[in-house]
């Protein structure tokens with residue numbers, strides 16, 4: 001799996017929805033990120049030019065909000081909840097198991113083949129299902145509940161079958 005080449009047409013399509021105005025920078029960047037799973041570097045000059053704002057301004061918005069990623073992400077994004085409820089019900093062993101199985105760490109969150117990204121989130125809003133994690137990138141997004149580390153390899157096999 002490799003990162004798709006940047007296509008300025010993607011920016012044009014998103015701008016058609018939100019309008020070529022500086023107040024639309026956030027939804028425009030969200031639209032581009034939905035397409036690529038991250039913001040390719042070419043996004044900044046392209047959006048800046050089309051909206052008539054500085055590249056620094058677009059870059060500033062992208063780096064201010066945590067939801068934007070400037071690094072490529074995997075097809076499947078595994079969000080392991082480490083909110084209070086999940087933490088006390090042992091979410092960290094699940095996180096460690098994912099990282100071990102995929103050769104990832106706190107610093108390296110995406111596999112080299114861009115299949116998986118593993119990250120933590122504060123709360124998925126499913127505390128009664130703790131420990132929980134969510135997988136995005138499949139259709140539809142899926143929340144896994146009450147999972148133990150020995151079930152993680154099976155979850156990964158299930159996802160690999162959909163790559």
Ligand code: FES
Pocket residue numbers: 081082083084085086087122123124125126127128130132
């Ligand atoms: S703390 Fe994990 S879902 Fe709320």
